Amino acid sequence: MRNIITTVASAVALNVAIGSVAMAQSDAITIGVQLPTTGSEATYGIDMLNAIQLAADEINASGGVLGKQIELSPADAACDPQQSVNAASMLASQNVVGVVGGYCSGATQPTLNTYGDANIPFVIIAANSTKLIPANPGNAFMINSTGDYQAETAVDFFESQGVESLAIINQGDAYSQDLASLTRDEWKAAGHEIASFDVVNKGEQDFSAVVSKIKNSNADAVFWTAYYADGALLIRQLRQRGYQGVIAVGDGSTSSKLFEIAGRAAEGVYAFANPIPAFLPGAQDFNIQYESEYGRAPGPYAPLSYDGLQLMAWAIEKAGSTDSDAIQQALSSAGGMEWLTGPISFTEDNTLARSNFIVLEGKGGEWTRHEQ
Amino acid sequence: MSFFDSFFQQLINGLVLGSFYALVALGYTMVFGVIKLLNFAHGDFYMAGAFVGFGALSLVSGALGAGWMGIFVAMLLAMMAIGCLGVVIERIAYHPMLNAPRLSILITALAVSLVLQNAALALTGGQYTAFSTDIGFGGFEVGNLFISHNQIILVATAAVLMIALELGVSRTMYGRAMRAVSIDKDMCRMMGINVAGVIAVTFFIGSSLAAAAGTMAGAYYGSIWYFMGFLIGLKAFTAAVIGGIGSIPGAMLGGLILGLLESFGTNIEFIGSEWKDVFTFAILILVLVFKPTGLLGKSEVERM
Structure with a gap:
């Protein structure tokens, strides 16, 4: 025990010493x-x-x-x-x-x-x-x-898929809620229907209640606006329950881990993405x-x-x-x-001047570029 | 789908969710019953159990496959390992403080939780791990209702574990000792009961139940990560309080009630799912207002 303490103490002392050298420089x-x-x-x-x-x-x-x-x-x-x-x-x-x-x-x-x-x-x-x-x-x-570029991309995409009634799910944080409500407003403004608008807690693994609700509502498409880990579970549970409609996820869910967790269920899922490494020339x-x-x-x-x-x-x-x-x-x-x-150039508001969103599709366990 | 279909579907959803809550809540309530400690690290035993179960499954899947057979063996191994971890942590962190002020040991429990969480973060690099299994998605279709085989297996396993625990506590000598220790430690010592041993067994059982829930949740939902114990820890604590903390049947009841409330709360017409937690916790407050000891809790009279 004493040995451990001495070791820790000398490590701390050494750290402090190094730290002060770094400070001095x-x-x-x-x-x-x-x-x-x-x-x-x-x-x-x-x-x-x-x-x-x-x-x-x-x-x-x-x-x-x-x-x-x-x-x-x-x-x-x-x-x-x-x-x-x-x-x-x-x-x-x-x-x-x-x-x-x-x-x-x-x-x-x-x-x-x-x-x-x-x-x-x-x-x-x-x-x-x-x-x-x-x-x-x-x-x-x-x-x-920013989120409004993504919402525009999303609305265009859902329209191109012939979707009429859309279910949106977010996690109530600034990012996913912002994207969800921007998409909802633009979707309604384009004259379409919102089947349901749900909020789930971060880290909750069981989506069965929301999945049942979406199946009841006969939504043509589901849009998950939050992050990949919970999104993967949602996709799995939707497909396990036999949901056949379009599933799309936002840019927080474009990790390749989504495929590891969701497995086959992620095939044919769409994502709106920032320029992710694999698609940058x-x-x-x-x-x-x-x-x-x-x-x-x-x-x-x-x-x-x-x-x-x-x-x-x-x-x-x-x-x-x-x-x-x-x-x-x-x-x-x-x-x-x-x-x-x-x-990279900025608008008057210091936001990026152009949209950099692309649409991806899950194929064979990885994202591929979806050409509309 | 009619109202009844939707009702029964949410009932099934709630039962599955509630089984997980109940299994974790049991550990909370047992530890509280015996040493009056709110073991905030309990959710992290659930997380650790999921990781050990995952490791065990990859060991045994060669021989047994990664179906439910393999998962059960992995679950038993995880229960053993995390049970022992629980005993070791009790020895190192809680035992020396049993006579310290209640607040100190509470803070120790928070510290243990952070230690476990961050150790798991360091070991896994914060990555989500896909818990891949060969369990299928099959199930029964009854009208518009859908019940998967996995859900039935999960609820049945949880029920078997809980019944075994209830029998163990009410019928065996150790169970009797455990109940005695929860009433009066000093008197037990005078009667020759090995109090430290009873506490160790309690920790073993509580932690291994959390590990069972963790492994099953990992296999059922398909992903595990170092932070997965936090939310369920909180929920299970709530379930234990609703049922009456310290009461074993109370924890089971509380878990089921909480699971059902959350499932139905998502589907209340006219108010969105963002009100789910408001609804659930409003009921918690109501329960506590009218029955401060929880639904099945016994009122404790402090004698001087």
Whole structure:
């Protein structure tokens, strides 16, 4: 026992020592990374952090930014509004030059104020609820297409499938609820019928009640707007109960894990997706490098995460200093460049200027591009 | 579908869900009965049981296949392993604190929960694991109703486990000792009952029931991950309270009631499923207002 304590104590001491050395070396540029690395969305968060680390390593290997090395300071937002505010305050107190991250919209929204007050440039990678737009004090830039682009894609798709009556299910969080209600409103505005609009709890595995309800309502199609893990279970249970209609899922459900969990039931399921690695023409090198570094394929938000840090680095370089306003100025002038996920330029609201959504179809245990 | 079809379909849904809640609630209620501890780590035993069951299934599936036969063997192995884990955790974390203030041991339970969750996170990398089995989707079609074979097996297994437990507690010597310890530990000690042993057995049984539920849930729903114990832990705790915490039949009843309430709550006309939890927990409040000890709980008189 004493041995263990001594070992732990010396490890802690060593850590502190190393930490203070790192602190003393202040000529690095520190970028905060706010992602859920524990909790329910840790799979995505860790995957995104990996991609950001990859980008940082590449930038540092080619001389860094403004001649300095980039140092990442990850803070765990846990997809939880309270913990994300703590993470944001911690990053703000470290005087980071900029922050990249933001996966769960619900947890990202309250951090906008924290970074706004501290005037820290914030590149939001994945969170794409339209609720983030009015809450943005002006220092945040969203590089993912927002929910209304996705709702439009969804409505067009369901119409092309001849769907009349649509069942929508979300999990009540900012992201899935936003997408669900945007789609509902657009679907109604297009003159169609909503068969049912349901909310289920995150982490609940039993969807039998909702499935029975949907079967009763004779909906032509089901749209799941939340994340893949629970979505896979819903798809399984719908098909097990013999539901024959169209099933489509939103961009939170495009993980390939969906096929592992849902199995054969996921065949013929449609998804609306951001530019995921497999469908990006320029991402081959990125995919190979990511796999050799981390031993698994990059997840759906890895390319956007990579771009997030690259964009931040580019903006700092362009600003020529670590001055916050200059960096924000540089970010809003972004354009004309080809990034991993395509061109990035911003609207007046600091949202991505173009839709990047595509429609995918599950075939043979993987996503394939669905051509309409 | 007529109203009756929909009613009976939700009844079946609720029974399946309720069986899981009941199995997990039993562990809560047994531990509370014996050492007056709300074991918040209990949901994580369910999660750990699912992972051990998954590992065990991949070991035995070569010989037994990944159908229900293999799943049962895997479930028994998981019950043994998690039962032992429960005993070890009780020894390390709870036993030294049995005479400490109630709040300290409650916090310890929360800590154990976080330790288990984060250990599982570290071991699995936060990934969802697909619990693949060969159980089919077949079932009976009765009019518009559909009952799958899996649902019948699940409810039957849960019922067998619960009946065995009830018989064990009411008919065996250990069961009698357990009931005695829950009433008065000091007196039991004076009567020569091995109190520490009884507590260990209680933890073993409670944890292994959670492991049984975890393995079956993994096989039935098809995916497991490190956070799966959280929500069901909360629900099972609620079920135990509805039924009367400390009462074994109460936990079973509470689990079934909660499962049924949730299923029916989803389908109330005119109000959406977002009201499901409002409905369920409003009933919890009503139960507690009119019967603070839960439906089958005994009122405890504190004597000075």
